[in-house]
Amino acid sequence: MHIANSLLAALPCKDYQRLLARLETVTLTFGEVLYRPGEPIQHVYFPTDALVSLLTVVEGHMALEIGLVGREGMLGIPLALGTNDSPVRALVQGTGTALRMKSAPFLSIFRQSAPLQREIHRYIHERMVQITQTAACNRFHLVEARLARWLLMTRDRVQSDQFRLTQELLGCMLGVLRVAVTKAAGALQQRKLISYRRGEISILDGQGLEATACRCYQVVKNVHDRAPSGHSNREELPVAAVA
Amino acid sequence: MHIANSLLAALPCKDYQRLLARLETVTLTFGEVLYRPGEPIQHVYFPTDALVSLLTVVEGHMALEIGLVGREGMLGIPLALGTNDSPVRALVQGTGTALRMKSAPFLSIFRQSAPLQREIHRYIHERMVQITQTAACNRFHLVEARLARWLLMTRDRVQSDQFRLTQELLGCMLGVLRVAVTKAAGALQQRKLISYRRGEISILDGQGLEATACRCYQVVKNVHDRAPSGHSNREELPVAAVA
DNA sequence: GGCGCTTTGTGCGTCAGCGTACATACGGCG
DNA sequence: CGCCGTATGTACGCTGACGCACAAAGCGCC
Numbered sequence: 001m002h003i004a005n006s007l008l009a010a011l012p013c014k015d016y017q018r019l020l021a022r023l024e025t026v027t028l029t030f031g032e033v034l035y036r037p038g039e040p041i042q043h044v045y046f047p048t049d050a051l052v053s054l055l056t057v058v059e060g061h062m063a064l065e066i067g068l069v070g071r072e073g074m075l076g077i078p079l080a081l082g083t084n085d086s087p088v089r090a091l092v093q094g095t096g097t098a099l100r101m102k103s104a105p106f107l108s109i110f111r112q113s114a115p116l117q118r119e120i121h122r123y124i125h126e127r128m129v130q131i132t133q134t135a136a137c138n139r140f141h142l143v144e145a146r147l148a149r150w151l152l153m154t155r156d157r158v159q160s161d162q163f164r165l166t167q168e169l170l171g172c173m174l175g176v177l178r179v180a181v182t183k184a185a186g187a188l189q190q191r192k193l194i195s196y197r198r199g200e201i202s203i204l205d206g207q208g209l210e211a212t213a214c215r216c217y218q219v220v221k222n223v224h225d226r227a228p229s230g231h232s233n234r235e236e237l238p239v240a241a242v243a
Numbered sequence: 244m245h246i247a248n249s250l251l252a253a254l255p256c257k258d259y260q261r262l263l264a265r266l267e268t269v270t271l272t273f274g275e276v277l278y279r280p281g282e283p284i285q286h287v288y289f290p291t292d293a294l295v296s297l298l299t300v301v302e303g304h305m306a307l308e309i310g311l312v313g314r315e316g317m318l319g320i321p322l323a324l325g326t327n328d329s330p331v332r333a334l335v336q337g338t339g340t341a342l343r344m345k346s347a348p349f350l351s352i353f354r355q356s357a358p359l360q361r362e363i364h365r366y367i368h369e370r371m372v373q374i375t376q377t378a379a380c381n382r383f384h385l386v387e388a389r390l391a392r393w394l395l396m397t398r399d400r401v402q403s404d405q406f407r408l409t410q411e412l413l414g415c416m417l418g419v420l421r422v423a424v425t426k427a428a429g430a431l432q433q434r435k436l437i438s439y440r441r442g443e444i445s446i447l448d449g450q451g452l453e454a455t456a457c458r459c460y461q462v463v464k465n466v467h468d469r470a471p472s473g474h475s476n477r478e479e480l481p482v483a484a485v486a
Numbered sequence: 487g488g489c490g491c492t493t494t495g496t497g498c499g500t501c502a503g504c505g506t507a508c509a510t511a512c513g514g515c516g
Numbered sequence: 517c518g519c520c521g522t523a524t525g526t527a528c529g530c531t532g533a534c535g536c537a538c539a540a541a542g543c544g545c546c
Contacts, residue, residue, distance in 0.1 A: 056375050056376070056378070056379045058379045058380070058383055058457075058458075058459070059458060061379075061383045064378065064379050064382055064383075066375050066378055066379075077371075078368055080364070081364040081365065081367055081368040081371075082361055082364045082365055082368070083365070083368055083470075087371070087372045087375060087466070088375065118325055121323070121324040121325045122324065122325055122326070124324055124367070125321055125324040125325070125326055127371075128320075128324075128330070128370075128371060128374065129330045131371065131374050131375060131378060132299050132309050132330060132331065132374060133299070134378060135299070135307065135309055135374060135377060135378030135381060136299045136301045136304075136307045136309075136418075137301070138378060138381065138382045139307055139381045139382065139418050140301055140304045140307075140418070142502075142503095143502085143503080166522085166523065166524090167523075167524065168522095168523080168524095175379075175382050175383070176503070176504090177503075177504065177505075178523095178524085179503090179504090179505090179506095179524095179525085179526085180502090180503060180504085182524060182525060182526090183503095183525090183526095185524095186524095186525075196524090197512090198511085198512060198513080198522090198523060198524075199522090199523070199524095214301075215301075215302060216301070223330070385532075385533095386532080386533080409492085409493065409494090410493075410494070411492095411493080411494095419533070419534090420533075420534065420535075421493095421494085422494095422495085422496085422533090422534090422535090423532085423533060423534085425494060425495060425496090426495090426496095426533095428494090429494095429495080439494090440542090441492085441493060441494075441541090441542055441543075442492090442493070442494095
């Protein structure tokens with residue numbers, strides 16, 4: 001059987017089975033809000049098909065995306081850190097399925113499964129890198145480059161060159177006005193890198209997009225790709241200098 | 244005896260003693276770089292007096308601060324997450340002392356001390372909130388507000404209304420040109436909120452500064468203050484919904 | 487006491503993105 | 517088929533910050 005969430009896929013069979021027994025498959029639909037700042041986290045989610053973005057909301061301003069979660073990750077990190085308070089809003093961007101589980105049983109399994117802890121810790125680190133890079137990217141790079149980056153990140157997560165999304169929403173993700181997205185998207189379209197038709201985006205030229213996107217894309221991707229997922233022997237990791 | 248690092252102070256005596264046996268006191272001097280991206284983490288640090296800032300470096304751009312660590316925190320989070328790869332540069336901002344320890348013994352103690360794990364997990368969460376808020380802040384708020392925020396954060400960490408720092412450095416922290424800092428600092432000075440004299444900053448009116456700073460300051464502070472440090476019974480936290 | 491370095495202050499042209507307003511296209515539904 | 521809401525495109529003045537260049541201090545050091 002093929003496990004559609006890579007975080008789960010990296011677990012040894014025993015630990016995975018244990019989780020699976022308590023996991024239920026749910027469909028997350030576009031627009032659904034899984035977490036709201038201030039409200040306690042009820043479930044953890046392991047997306048398979050679905051795509052969820054994490055947004056900070058600053059009073060008097062538009063939202064700003066600081067994380068994008070697909071099949072490579074999970075939602076509910078704070079639980080693993082000892083709190084059930086989500087500092088961000090989790091908004092479903094791409095309809096699809098996810099495996100989910102109530103907080104309490106997750107915690108009890110989490111406490112007992114070293115491989116699960118290891119896997120989640122690795123993912124937390126990855127996410128910190130992602131937030132950090134996003135922060136710098138939002139500060140320094142032009143909308144066009146950031147847009148390109150976002151499209152590539154999304155593609156990686158939904159594993160498809162096509163997905164639906166309005167410019168309005170994209171503006172929220174990037175923290176800019178819709179018009180800014182229109183202009184940037186127009187430029188990309190003119191250069192035949194994407195095609196954009198009423199909320200339906202297609203990536204035509206991934207290579208070209210990567211060239212347009214800032215290096216931030218590669219940086220985050222590298223952390224992910226380099227990370228030993230699965231059964232590599234991570235016990236020894238911290239003594240890397242030992243050879 | 245008074246423990247000068249609050250993260251350590253929150254530990255039960257037994258666990259603290261165990262750590263202390265392997266900790267050494269070091270003086271961190273202004274300008275020293277503790278971690279560099281790509282280089283493996285050699286030590287963890289628990290600042291007491293010292294102030295350290297965490298910077299991302301994006302190629303072709305100035306640095307950008309995404310974290311500020313003083314007596315309330317630690318350096319070396321990645322170790323607790325199973326990697327010795329620091330994604331950021333750690334630069335000593337304020338000369339002072341810290342307790343430190345080699346990575347290997349830290350890890351071995353960390354694995355065995357549940358209270359230490361809990362405390363560090365709590366801090367990781369705090370730091371993620373900090374990064375997130377900083378990201379949004381850098382995106383939306385004017386330099387003047389961000390500067391005010393930075394000064395307040397620094398004050399909280401060094402526990403003094405006076406510290407030394409050039410505008411050049413401040414520019415790096417905030418991710419803006421030096422001239423932008425000059426203007427913003429000038430404005431604050433004119434309003435008698437701070438006084439600035441050749442690298443020596445004094446906060447004259449904390450209240451006023453808080454009013455000028457964006458709410459981001461309060462948001463991060465609240466997460467920290469609300470967090471149960473010390474001997475509150477955190478075992479029960481995650482099942483809040485069960486009752 | 488004056489030389490030189492570091493730090494701070496000022497000026498000015500440029501530009502990306504804001505904010506707002508308005509114009510056009512698509513597409514489903516009655 | 518035509519209406520209407522949603523989605524996209526265009527225009528324009530405004531401003532915060534950039535990027536660069538240069539002027540004016542403080543301060544240490546000989």
